[in-house]
Amino acid sequence: MEKVLFGYLAFAILASALLVVLSRHAVKAVLWGLVMFLHQAVLFLTLQAEFLAAIQILVYAGAVLVLFLFVIYLINLREELKWPKFLATYPLAFLVIFFFLVLAGAGISGFTPAPAKGILSTQALLSRGHARLLGEHLFREHILAFEAAGVLLLVAVLGAVVLVRRIREEER
């Protein structure tokens, strides 16, 4: 039963991910993304990572995708843009992805996960719950990375504003 469920989820995730890339209509692409995120959430549930599943739905499906939709409606993107300059290297993309997949496949074929240790042991997970352990891990061991991610998001917003600001001043 588990294997059947996993097989279905794996197939659905791969198929919907491909459809995201291949859809010519931007809105449809985003909606296929929604399908993919929901399946990923179920995959997390089967791995008993309830917290991650909830985050997947709330943040990715709930917030990120809605923003994508907003942006697509905002710039009124009905059909995909074609920029000949970039399409010339289109075949190269397949080569890169092939390289990526071969490398990843080679890695996974010989993969033995490290034994659980520290605060991330199975016992701790069972007795104290995911959210708590994840929080402790994030805000103790990786607090610097967490703060750096904050600055990173600030720069992302700033970058968008800088590029748009130039457009505004141009129009005036």
Add this chain to the structure above:
Amino acid sequence: MPFSLFNLKALSPEIFLVVVASLMVLFDRAIRAKDFFFWTGLFGTVLAWWLARESLGLAFGGSYLADHYGFFFKTIFLLSLFLSLLISPAYARREGFHFGEYYGLLYFAVCGMMLMASGTDLLVIYLGLELMSLSVYVLVALDWRDSRGLEGGLKYFLLGSLASAFLVMGLAFIYGQTGSLNLLEIKRQLTVSASEMAVLSGIVFFMVALGFKVAMVPFHMWAPDAYEGAPTPVTAFMSVAAKAAGFAALGRIFLLAFAPAHIFWMKLLVPLAVLTMFVGNILAVVQTNIKRLLAYSSVAHAGYVLLGIAVGTREGLSAVLLYLFVYAFMNIGAFAVVTLLQRESGAGESIFDYQGLAKLYPVPAFLMLLFMFSLTGIPPTAGFIGKFYLFRSVVHAGHPWLAVLAVLASVIAAYPYLRIVMLMYMREPERQIRPVASPSLWLALGLSAVGVILIGVYPGSLLHTVMGSVF
């Protein structure tokens, strides 16, 4: 891990940069005299360097280490930031991006680089890399009216995102296999499992991602377009600082964490380094746009530096530090001359615009000659010292044939550089381009020239510092 304020001390230069950058962005609307941001930027850079010097130490439970290695790289970043700032105002005023956000983004980029140079945790290094890249993507596309700027920025962004995907994938493999993100812990784990398939493919993923950032062949495709499209001060900044940051991370990750697997990754890195040297130099020969020429030359220089990493010795790493320090002076110097002669919409960018420059404007021509000699590696300039110690370390590590190949590549490199010198000194001027000088631009040129000559003539104390800066 208990939290204490001591943690923040080691991180003070980064915190300072983020605070100043945020203030610059915040008060951009309120302050009409935009030169204020330029001056703040300059003084802030000096202050950040002083803070970095004063605050060595380990912080955040071993995920951040402000050691001499990190400090040396921070010096390179801040030096290239300082020189790039000096050449910015005249250009930025002309192109219309002389505002607080421009200087703020430069600061954010340097903050990311510092995290890359001093991070001893793969996650911190990754986030530093993203912080740097994101700022630089925007800086490249800042001049989006110019379609080249837009194209360069977009290409850099798209390919850079792909490189990030490689990095994250490698990170996942290494973490999954070793159970740690800390570089020292990874090294300890790898001594037993260095030949596992997952580790090896993780290493290759890292090599691709970081190789992209330093423009290693065959991941250099973005470089000419991004360098040509970016505003020249940004090109100067990214060609030195972003590359040095890539090497800082490469050096720390490969020579510390992946050291047990050196035999494996050396076999991959050496051919790629040789390829990078030759492809960069040969393609530089056929360029007629000075910015593209310097872009390909920077690809080639990345090849030399990669050799220093590939040999995997302390001496090799110290030669890498020396080379990157020297490279900051000579490359930003060359870009300062380019800025001096550049006009709107790409005029003054062709190398034929340099014809007869020596007759019309002897001083800029002489400075360009100096930087070109240094990039070629002709004594008594700093470029010679850099190449000499780099190639010597390759020989000492037991690879004389590699040094021979590197010298051969730099012989090819002499053609594009000396061709510019030939055009400047041995041709009659065809059309006159008046240099637009500003005091700060002259200061940048002067500082770069003094750096190139001083290190070339008297490298002693720098060599001493460099030897003490490797871990």
